[in-house]
Amino acid sequence: MDRESEELLKELCPGLEITKSGKAWITRSDKALAKTTQARDLYPVVDFTRGEGPWIYDLAGNQYIDVTAGVGVRALGLRHPGIIEYERRIQSYIREVPGQDFDILPQTLLAERLSAIAPGNHMKKVFFTTSGGRAVEAAVKSLMDTKHRQRFVAFRPAFHGRTGYSLALTASKHVHKDYYPQGLDVVRAPYPYCYRCPFGQKEGECDLECVRYLRDSIQYEGTDIAGIVFEPVCGEGGILPAPPKFVRELRKIADELGAGLVTDEVQAGLGRSGHWWSIENSGVTPDYICSAKALGVGFAFAACIGPDPMFTEFGRHSETFGAEPYVALLSLAQLHIIIRDGILENVRNRSKQLLSGLRDIQGSTKIIGDVRGLGLMCGVEIVSSSDKTKDNADLRNSLLVNCVKKHGLWIIGAGRNCLRFLPSLNTTAEQIDIILERFAKAVKDTK
Numbered sequence: 001m002d003r004e005s006e007e008l009l010k011e012l013c014p015g016l017e018i019t020k021s022g023k024a025w026i027t028r029s030d031k032a033l034a035k036t037t038q039a040r041d042l043y044p045v046v047d048f049t050r051g052e053g054p055w056i057y058d059l060a061g062n063q064y065i066d067v068t069a070g071v072g073v074r075a076l077g078l079r080h081p082g083i084i085e086y087e088r089r090i091q092s093y094i095r096e097v098p099g100q101d102f103d104i105l106p107q108t109l110l111a112e113r114l115s116a117i118a119p120g121n122h123m124k125k126v127f128f129t130t131s132g133g134r135a136v137e138a139a140v141k142s143l144m145d146t147k148h149r150q151r152f153v154a155f156r157p158a159f160h161g162r163t164g165y166s167l168a169l170t171a172s173k174h175v176h177k178d179y180y181p182q183g184l185d186v187v188r189a190p191y192p193y194c195y196r197c198p199f200g201q202k203e204g205e206c207d208l209e210c211v212r213y214l215r216d217s218i219q220y221e222g223t224d225i226a227g228i229v230f231e232p233v234c235g236e237g238g239i240l241p242a243p244p245k246f247v248r249e250l251r252k253i254a255d256e257l258g259a260g261l262v263t264d265e266v267q268a269g270l271g272r273s274g275h276w277w278s279i280e281n282s283g284v285t286p287d288y289i290c291s292a293k294a295l296g297v298g299f300a301f302a303a304c305i306g307p308d309p310m311f312t313e314f315g316r317h318s319e320t321f322g323a324e325p326y327v328a329l330l331s332l333a334q335l336h337i338i339i340r341d342g343i344l345e346n347v348r349n350r351s352k353q354l355l356s357g358l359r360d361i362q363g364s365t366k367i368i369g370d371v372r373g374l375g376l377m378c379g380v381e382i383v384s385s386s387d388k389t390k391d392n393a394d395l396r397n398s399l400l401v402n403c404v405k406k407h408g409l410w411i412i413g414a415g416r417n418c419l420r421f422l423p424s425l426n427t428t429a430e431q432i433d434i435i436l437e438r439f440a441k442a443v444k445d446t447k
């Protein structure tokens with residue numbers, strides 16, 4: 001943090017102490033902020049005034065290469081020159097125009113662009129909102145409104161958000177759910193976690209026992225399903241790409257029941273899979289696409305792309321902050337840059353490099369049981385060195401500490417015992433080599 005930034009903070013917060021000590025800020029943050037998901041014993045305080053591309057810094061000036069992309073938020077890395085240039089060109093436009101109550105050009109244009117890049121030639125509608133959970137809730141409300149049904153299918157593990165209906169669909173950790181009432185009727189079935197198949201089958205050799213289980217559950221619990229909600233790549237649950245044949249079965253089941261198929265692309269969408277939407281890996285056309293995280297280029301922004309009609313009447317659903325001009329224009333700029341710079345192709349190429357490098361590292365150690373992923377959404381599963389079938393959360397946690405604190409690899413976990421690699425979509429081949437080199441060293445240091 002330079003002198004000018006320090007002076008600015010002092011001016012904005014007269015009487016409050018502004019120090020450069022990360023330790024002091026950790027204590028203050030712990031005191032001032034509600035307990036949520038900051039792992040303060042692991043991550044140092046980020047210098048919010050510095051950083052470029054994949055490089056971030058802590059307050060002490062230590063540099064890290066970022067493979068979290070803000071858990072999928074920074075599609076093009078920090079301070080992308082193209083985004084900065086568009087920000088400069090749009091900075092004088094008015095911002096405070098709640099898009100749900102008045103029509104403004106940018107949100108209509110963005111809705112048209114999003115509909116055009118969504119699979120299927122049918123007529124689509126777009127609802128803008130402010131978080132991934134709310135994008136999912138928009139799909140849920142739309143399905144209830146148009147189908148007059150209230151029962152949904154969701155999976156375990158699954159993460160769809162932490163509020164209301166989205167929390168009801170989530171099944172990731174009990175801490176998310178304990179004492180909060182279930183807001184929706186949910187028929188729950190196991191997600192195809194092929195490395196640990198709940199039906200004891202081997203990947204690629206099974207008869208989709210998970211689909212049979214789901215069909216049975218629906219028969220026992222209710223066939224009046226409004227929608228099937230799923231992540232084509234289960235993110236929080238451990239970076240689990242669903243086999244394409246599983247996704248095709250979900251489409252069949254939805255069609256048989258007259259239900260809608262909802263793809264939660266909050267983490268895996270908008271180019272991260274090497275295609276606009278991760279469901280494209282299976283060739284399936286969904287009825288709803290939920291997008292957030294990267295869509296807002298750093299702002300709280302989300303969208304639900306659905307069928308026409310999405311809501312039956314004026315006023316059935318709305319939200320103050322829809323797509324204000326500034327964020328909608330930034331989102332359009334990002335889509336433009338992704339196309340202009342061939343970013344989807346870069347994702348596909350860098351994905352091969354990353355997965356192959358991670359598999360090489362797997363070959364050199366006994367603690368990596370599985371390497372998997374789609375596009376630049378990759379995961380490694382940490383297991384006990386004496387038994388590949390045993391997950392090892394403690395070892396994963398030690399590896400995380402070594403990555404961040406010893407080797408400058410800014411990375412987060414997923415599931416109970418996995419690490420996730422979500423680098424920015426424009427990561428270069430050289431940067432992937434640096435990531436792999438640092439990860440290999442951290443693995444070597446972890447016992």
Ligand SMILES: Cc1ncc(COP(=O)(O)O)c(C=O)c1O
Nearest residue numbers: 131132133159160161235266267
């Ligand atoms: C797949 C998926 N869906 C929904 C959400 C919830 O998004 P938000 O935190 O913006 O509500 C997340 C957040 O991590 C996610 O990964």
